[in-house]
Amino acid sequence: MTDPNPTVPSDFIRDIVAADCAAGKHNGRVVTRFPPEPNGYLHIGHAKSICLNFGIAKENPGGICHLRFDDTNPTTEDPEYVEAIQDDVHWLGFDWQGKKFFASDYFEQLYSFAVVLIQKGKAYVDSLTAEQMREYRGTLTEPGRNSPFRARSIEENFDLFRRMRAGEFPDGAHVLRAKIDMGSPNINLRDPVLYRIRHAAHYRTGTEWCIYPAYDYAHPLSDAIEGITHSICTLEFEDHRPLYDWVVAETDAPHRPQQIEFARLNLTFAVMSKRKLLELVDKKLVAGWDDPRIPTIKGLRRRGYTAEAIRAFCEHIGVAKRDAVVEMQLLEYFIREDLNKRSPRVMAVLNPLKVVIENYPEGTVEEMEAVNNPEDPSAGTRRVPFSRVLYIEQDDFREDPPKQFFRLAPGREVRLRYAYIVKCTGVVKDPQTGTITELRCTYDPDTKSGSSQEQRKVKATIHWVSAAHAVPAEVRLYNPLLTTDLAKIPPDQDWTQLLNPQSLERLTGCLVEPGLKQAPVGARFQFERTGYFCVDPDSTQTGLVFNRTVSLKDAWAKIEKAQKTS
Structure with missing residues (x-):
């Protein structure tokens, strides 16, 4: 496999890892992980995390990067997503070298850790309704209040938790909560939920479990079980770090990973939220997870993007501590540069x-x-x-x-x-x-x-x-899916109203050189003076279909546009 990191970049996370290795921390080991939830397809923001985690492991002698599926929500996860994620990681040029794990493999251990918390008086079974819990939680400016069930004895908490696992209670009847500090200025420490009752079959464990761990509980313990040294995540988890450390410490977990946060990737005029991408797919506002108009890795691949261009883009934007927005034109620059070298x-x-x-x-x-x-x-x-x-x-x-x-x-x-x-x-x-x-x-x-x-x-x-x-062909021209950046609209506005009705233009009756008649799906070409295009899977023996990956710079179009606006 081609080395996806021919040069070693430098950033504050790599500096931390280097300093830890020099100091002998973690016994000089470097173990990272890429931990997606299998509830959707990966997008280019995940590509940045993949490049970072696998890259750091590769750059350090003996370094390892795990691929772990944080599959703790049975109602949203699917084997289809597991397969798609593995395929995308491989396509980007990385391999987990047999180190593939699932949080669901640890369900019994996670349950045992929860029992430890109960026995130490650090967790309790709460019977408030979801609405009551929100009322008791407080706000950003007001502290929360203790639940009336917070004073339950260790014996009662253990008995209720055991019965929760046995399936004696309906969904929502009880939850297991950490006992931390309802007055903490960090809302994440106000007795967060550790387990919920959910009578739903899991795609791997079936109906063996009817209680499922919360992400903020399962994630740090999965890291600890696997011996992860540097748990690298995006900036929205910075406020969760105290809870991450609390869970690992109070459960007496076998290892203490170090969480480090970095800024996520934000692209102009792109839908970068997995929830919003799922909404687009479910409402059939796009043609699926591989629609070339959305920035999923599958969509970018179908549009004609190369793994090399995406890796170069991720390396160029670097790793920062502060959120920033990257112009879509920068991503387009890197695919032009790459396709210019390789495309006939x-x-x-x-x-x-x-x-x-x-x-x-x-x-x-x-x-x-x-x-x-x-x-x-x-x-x-x-x-x-x-x-x-x-x-x-x-x-x-x-x-x-x-x-x-x-x-x-x-x-x-x-x-x-x-x-x-x-x-x-x-x-x-x-x-x-x-x-x-x-x-x-x-x-x-x-x-x-x-x-x-x-x-x-x-x-x-x-x-x-x-x-x-x-040879006749259909050509599909893609424009931005959104007419306005999502960051610029109020949260209560229906964001789907911003979809660009001109995001896809289908041109029929196009004509291409006869040599393209047998071009395979995925083949990339530069249509001279027009742009870069690739053969779409919709092509048949009787009709070729091309997707425009990115246009070329058109000198006359620029002149004409300037004349119209002057």
Whole structure:
């Protein structure tokens, strides 16, 4: 497998790990973990965490990174998500080397730890309703109040907890709570819930359990059981760290992991909440978890992103302690850089306009030599058929060209990529609509690209496909899914009203070079002068479907936009 970390980056977390190793802390061991909950698909924010945790382990001799599924909620988890997460981690270029775990493997140990807390007088069974618990909890400015059940004896708490496990009580009848401090300014320490009754089958343990541990209880103890040295998590868990440390210390767990927080990844115009992504999928507002408009790893893969580009992006943005928002354009920069090096060039016409070269011999077909990738000389060349009838992009012709438009127009010459210079001599229009349906041109046979006789220069070169040889295709153009950043709207506003109705544009009747007819699913190409595209799984033997990964920079489009706004 290709080394996903050819260079070792530097950041405050790596500095902490290095200092711990130098001081002999954790006996010089480095054990990290990537601990997703299997209740959805991973997104690019998780990619940052994957790169960080697996990267740190790889950078330290003997370092290990576990893949652990924190599967403590039976109502939201599914084996489908487990398989998808493993696939995404592997696709990104990382491997857990047999160190795969599940929090559900520890249910018996977690129960035993809870018994220890009860015996030490550090946990109690509470019988308040959920609404009453919220009332007793207090607010950010007011302390909470002790539950009337907080004074139950150790014997009564143990008996109730044992009966909770035995299934004697319905959902919501009781919970097990930590006994910490209801007056703490940190709300997470106001006697948090450790166990809930939930009569639901778990995808791994079936109906063996009807009580399930809370995340804030199971997560630190799973780290401790596995001997994790550095428990790296995102910044929203900073206020949970005192509870993390309390659970590990008070249960007399076998190991003391160190929790370190870093800023999560926030991308402009992207849905980065797993809950919101699930809402999009469940309400069928997108085509599924692999919809190329959402920043799931599956969606990015289908759109044509590469693991190398995502890793480079994650390394570039680095690891910080303060939340920040990253522009989507930065992610697009990294995929452009990567695809520019690896993608073969082809010619494709998305909005075809017919061109007839009147002085080109009918029935003649020439094979033009085209460069596969100017960034990679070893990629070689290919042969592209050229004939009397071609198609060009509609945007490459203007009947009344504005200033600075140097492409084809009546009486004007352009070069056809890898072929000849042609001159527009006439325009054919639909008599009813006035729409241009065909251009009449002539070519100069002495201007064949690459020939020793090629001398004349023109201001523009445009791409084309031969009408008789082109392969039909559907092209899907993707725009931002949101019209406004989620961070800019009030929490009570229906965020789904911000979905961009133009986020997906399907172009049919597109034409591509004949060499793409057998292109496999996932193959990536640069459509010259247009952008980077990949073959979508919806492709069939009778019709290709391409997803636009990212566009190229269009100089004329930028000029035209500036003219319209001036």
